[in-house]
Amino acid sequence: xxxxxxxxxxxxxxxxxIGAAILGxxxxxxxxxNVQRSITFQGxxxxxxNILFLNKMIFGIMKYVPLLIGIGIGVAQYFxxxxxxxxxxTFHLPLFENRxxxxxxxxxxxxxxxxxxxHFMVFWMLSNxxxxxxxxxxxxxxxxxxFLSGLAAYFLVGLIVLEPVWKYRILxxxxxxxxxxxxxKSGMIGAYGPINIPLALLTVLISxxxxxxxxxxxxxxx
Amino acid sequence: xxxxxxxxxIVISIISLSVILPWIYWLSFEKPIPKxxxxxxxxxxxxxxxxSENGKSYRMNEHGEMFTREEFEQKLPLLNIRQLMIxxxxxxxxxxxxxxxxxxxxxxxxxxxxxxxxxxxxxxxxPMFESESGRAKLExxxxxxxxxxxxxxxxxxxxxxxxxxxxxxxxxxxxxxxxFPAKMIEGIPTTRKSCDEGYFVVDNADQVFHVKMExxxxxxxxxxxxxxxxxxxxxxxxxxxxxFYCYLIGHDHNIYIITQDDYYLxxxxxxxxxxxxxxxxxxxxLFNYNVIALAEDFMKVTVLDDNMEKVDVFYKSWKKxxxxxxGKVFSYLFPLQLNLVDENNxxxxxxxxxxxxxxxxxxxxxxxxxxxxxxxxxxxxxxxHIVDFGIVLVSGLFGFLAVNIFPNKLND
Amino acid sequence: MNNVIECNNLTHYYGxxxxxxxxxxxxxxxxxxxxxxxxxAGKTTTIxxxxxxxxxxxxxxxxxxxxxxxxxxxxxxxxxxxxxxxIQYAFMDIHQIEKFYSGFYPNWNNEPYWELMSKxxxxxxxxxxxxxxxxxxxxxxxxxxxxxxxxxxxxxxSMGLDPGYRRLFIDYLRAYAKxxxxxxxxxxxxxxxxxxxxxxxxxxxxxxxxxxxxVHEFMQNFKQFNFTLLNGGVDLSKEKxxxxxxxxxxxxxxxxxxxxxxxxxxxxxxxxxxxxxKKIDMNLEDAFIGLTGKY
Numbered sequence: 033x034x035x036x037x038x039x040x041x042x043x044x045x046x047x048x049x050i051g052a053a054i055l056g057x058x059x060x061x062x063x064x065x066n067v068q069r070s071i072t073f074q075g076x077x078x079x080x081x082n083i084l085f086l087n088k089m090i091f092g093i094m095k096y097v098p099l100l101i102g103i104g105i106g107v108a109q110y111f112x113x114x115x116x117x118x119x120x121x122t123f124h125l126p127l128f129e130n131r132x133x134x135x136x137x138x139x140x141x142x143x144x145x146x147x148x149x150x151h152f153m154v155f156w157m158l159s160n161x162x163x164x165x166x167x168x169x170x171x172x173x174x175x176x177x178x179f180l181s182g183l184a185a186y187f188l189v190g191l192i193v194l195e196p197v198w199k200y201r202i203l204x205x206x207x208x209x210x211x212x213x214x215x216x217k218s219g220m221i222g223a224y225g226p227i228n229i230p231l232a233l234l235t236v237l238i239s240x241x242x243x244x245x246x247x248x249x250x251x252x253x254x
Numbered sequence: 255x256x257x258x259x260x261x262x263x264i265v266i267s268i269i270s271l272s273v274i275l276p277w278i279y280w281l282s283f284e285k286p287i288p289k290x291x292x293x294x295x296x297x298x299x300x301x302x303x304x305x306s307e308n309g310k311s312y313r314m315n316e317h318g319e320m321f322t323r324e325e326f327e328q329k330l331p332l333l334n335i336r337q338l339m340i341x342x343x344x345x346x347x348x349x350x351x352x353x354x355x356x357x358x359x360x361x362x363x364x365x366x367x368x369x370x371x372x373x374x375x376x377x378x379x380x381p382m383f384e385s386e387s388g389r390a391k392l393e394x395x396x397x398x399x400x401x402x403x404x405x406x407x408x409x410x411x412x413x414x415x416x417x418x419x420x421x422x423x424x425x426x427x428x429x430x431x432x433x434f435p436a437k438m439i440e441g442i443p444t445t446r447k448s449c450d451e452g453y454f455v456v457d458n459a460d461q462v463f464h465v466k467m468e469x470x471x472x473x474x475x476x477x478x479x480x481x482x483x484x485x486x487x488x489x490x491x492x493x494x495x496x497x498f499y500c501y502l503i504g505h506d507h508n509i510y511i512i513t514q515d516d517y518y519l520x521x522x523x524x525x526x527x528x529x530x531x532x533x534x535x536x537x538x539x540l541f542n543y544n545v546i547a548l549a550e551d552f553m554k555v556t557v558l559d560d561n562m563e564k565v566d567v568f569y570k571s572w573k574k575x576x577x578x579x580x581g582k583v584f585s586y587l588f589p590l591q592l593n594l595v596d597e598n599n600x601x602x603x604x605x606x607x608x609x610x611x612x613x614x615x616x617x618x619x620x621x622x623x624x625x626x627x628x629x630x631x632x633x634x635x636x637x638x639h640i641v642d643f644g645i646v647l648v649s650g651l652f653g654f655l656a657v658n659i660f661p662n663k664l665n666d
Numbered sequence: 667m668n669n670v671i672e673c674n675n676l677t678h679y680y681g682x683x684x685x686x687x688x689x690x691x692x693x694x695x696x697x698x699x700x701x702x703x704x705x706x707a708g709k710t711t712t713i714x715x716x717x718x719x720x721x722x723x724x725x726x727x728x729x730x731x732x733x734x735x736x737x738x739x740x741x742x743x744x745x746x747x748x749x750x751x752x753i754q755y756a757f758m759d760i761h762q763i764e765k766f767y768s769g770f771y772p773n774w775n776n777e778p779y780w781e782l783m784s785k786x787x788x789x790x791x792x793x794x795x796x797x798x799x800x801x802x803x804x805x806x807x808x809x810x811x812x813x814x815x816x817x818x819x820x821x822x823x824s825m826g827l828d829p830g831y832r833r834l835f836i837d838y839l840r841a842y843a844k845x846x847x848x849x850x851x852x853x854x855x856x857x858x859x860x861x862x863x864x865x866x867x868x869x870x871x872x873x874x875x876x877x878x879x880x881v882h883e884f885m886q887n888f889k890q891f892n893f894t895l896l897n898g899g900v901d902l903s904k905e906k907x908x909x910x911x912x913x914x915x916x917x918x919x920x921x922x923x924x925x926x927x928x929x930x931x932x933x934x935x936x937x938x939x940x941x942x943x944k945k946i947d948m949n950l951e952d953a954f955i956g957l958t959g960k961y
Contacts, residue, residue: 033769036767043762075396077396077397081443084378112755126739126770163413164413170377203659210267211266217595219600227602227603237262240258241259244263247256248663
């Protein structure tokens with residue numbers, strides 16, 4: 033059953049996921065091509081200095097990329113379930129409904145996490161090649177909430193898309209629009225250090241959000 | 255599970271709302287707090303105050319005597335020397351000292367400290383400039399150093415450690431009894447300064463060292479400090495008169511300086527400066543140091559003479575934001591405010607500010623009643639909504655909105 | 667025989683609007699029940715309650731003795747469900763969808779599925795979303811047959827189908843159900859289809875049940891009499907024995923469960939003057955319209 037469920041979710045998100053993974057890699061490659069160019073033109077010490085003391089974010093272009101990937105995968109995965117209320121088919125499978133939902137959620141979440149992990153690792157490796165670990169660590173601390181924002185957005189898209197009543201969809205979208213910016217507050221490089229763990233915990237809290245709107249669907253809210 | 259997911263959503267909504275609603279409130283209703291500009295006049299030997307009240311600006315001295323702009327400027331000739339020269343009202347001499355603009359400017363300095371300077375992510379890597387290059391301009395070195403178990407120099411171009419230089423400097427520090435790793439490294443890491451004086455480094459045993467590089471060789475000097483004194487912050491300065499290297503703020507809430515060349519640690523006769531929530535501004539001129547401690551609700555200006563002996567103190571307080579009308583209204587609306595950024599901290603974090611008192615309880619009870627009516631209108635069983643009532647009672651507007659964005663219709 | 671479906675005292679409202687009150691439905695094992703009703707009479711509501719997609723205001727529905735609000739997986743596995751409009755995962759092709767569902771049902775038998783698919787003129791990688799209504803209905807039906815459920819719930823299976831396809835679908839389904847002792851609960855807005863398919867009929871009108879009995883019994887007992895009134899002022903529609911009455915000028919269509927003798931006697935006894943009295947033969951559609959009215 034799990035295999036079938038993975039299969040279905042994969043069919044829905046595969047092209048978007050592969051596209052997003054490649055796009056992310058291109059963006060990271062582009063950032064480090066810029067770094068290479070700056071090093072060639074200004075010297076490595078100037079590039080390091082700009083990051084360390086002038087707070088220049090070479091990776092700023094990445095800020096909204098994980099968010100867009102998270103939203104995209106959420107839509108690619110959950111939207112087809114709401115067309116003609118197809119989610120009924122999922123609920124009718126010989127599984128407990130919450131279990132079926134958790135399977136869907138886990139597949140999407142793991143695919144998303146693997147994509148992020150790929151981007152994170154490639155970023156880490158390239159940063160390690162060009163920079164001392166102080167810069168790399170501060171950079172990773174800075175980009176971590178951006179990845180968390182994508183994960184949070186993915187969970188909230190599930191909640192919003194599966195909600196059966198439009199009025200509440202809009203209210204949820206408001207709530208999401210208030211919450212997600214908490215991950216994207218601008219600050220100095222490395223300033224997100226103390227808040228990353230609380231943000232990660234909040235992300236875990238909302239991971240099961242879609243159970244709420246799915247339950248409303250099952251009980252015939254309209 | 256569905257209830258759990260709902261309460262989780264309510265929690266994140268309350269968190270978001272307690273950031274956003276107070277933010278919108280202050281954005282709409284906050285009024286500036288007029289903090290006066292205060293400086294000691296070397297002409298009258300008293301404090302001059304410039305400020306505004308009820309939208310009208312005033313210039314006066316500490317005794318309440320009012321002045322015009324021109325008169326005011328003449329009371330502070332060293333601050334306004336260019337203006338007085340233009341208007342030809344600069345006296346030839348003050349206190350027997352000839353008013354030579356070069357001399358006046360050389361003695362002038364300004365230092366500024368904010369708690370968010372100290373409470374900020376530190377770079378961890380620093381450029382070690384050549385202090386005696388024989389060149390007029392400072393040059394950015396090719397490498398950066400860190401001090402962990404040794405003093406490592408990392409060549410930026412190759413991203414590799416320069417082992418020879420590392421061994422040289424590590425050896426020099428060890429020779430002076432430096433305890434690795436460093437707790438604090440402070441300097442002026444820019445080429446835009448008059449000359450380089452390297453770094454002041456606090457080691458793991460809270461000893462203070464001056465470390466710089468002269469002709470490629472390490473220069474290390476330990477600063478003698480009283481036992482038990484720990485520094486919270488060191489602010490290096492590059493003043494023209496080259497009297498001291500830095501201002502230091504101790505755990506004991508005192509302000510110190512380290513004098514140039516003889517490394518004498520001198521305490522300034524200024525009381526109680528808290529570096530966690532007060533800003534510090536130090537203006538110096540030919541005759542005085544104006545040490546200004548600025549807190550949320552008061553300012554204290556301590557005037558020192560050119561030997562850094564206390565001359566006079568000026569103190570003025572005002573109402574905090576929470577005690578002003580807009581703050582009072584706030585206290586009727588919100589039980590707390592959540593911020594991601596803080597004036598005194600450059601780190602992003604959840605900063606909770608609980609509202610003093612219980613004025614908000616009135617609104618909370620009104621909202622509780624409203625929620626009661628909503629549930630009644632839905633003909634739902636009240637006992638299935640007890641948790642929601644609790645949420646509304648405790649978190650007020652935040653919770654009221656949250657439980658209605660995610661209504662508990664499942665358990666009607 | 668056991669009841670496969672048992673709905674007891676179902677009451678449901680949408681907001682303040684009553685859908686029905688104290689509805690009772692029983693479907694015996696091996697029987698085929700057709701739920702008939704006009705649009706908005708509560709057919710889809712009933713199907714949704716049966717599938718656990720709607721919580722009734724009160725009352726309960728049991729399938730194989732389990733409350734439909736909390737059907738355990740094993741019971742869900744015994745139910746084949748055709749959603750109105752033959753909804754399926756349209757982003758899959760016919761191979762992908764077979765592969766997907768086969769993982770869920772231990773008795774999965776893909777033979778009937780592929781047999782039906784072989785008759786469709788679709789390419790192997792053609793997405794279901796690009797197929798015609800008829801083709802989609804065959805996919806949805808094929809999947810249900812491959813699932814081999816004991817109970818089939820079919821919501822408006824005839825929607826969008828050509829007459830030929832409908833006939834094929836119905837004949838195939840009835841033969842299959844009768845040979846394998848399957849139970850079927852179905853709705854359709856095309857009544858003439860039902861006549862060939864169902865054993866029992868349940869006719870709903872806005873917030874009440876008009877008839878619930880074996881279809882042959884209904885067809886036998888429910889009658890239509892036409893006559894022409896000579897005195898236009900008579901109003902029979904309030905009489906107890908009259909199920910429905912349509913009157914255009916003085917031409918009357920009277921629907922009743924009573925016998926021809928009873929009606930004639932009643933008219934006589936009450937001094938109603940009329941002519942051209944005749945009993946009309948009805949098919950199920952006529953009877954349905956006769957019972958529920960044209961409007």
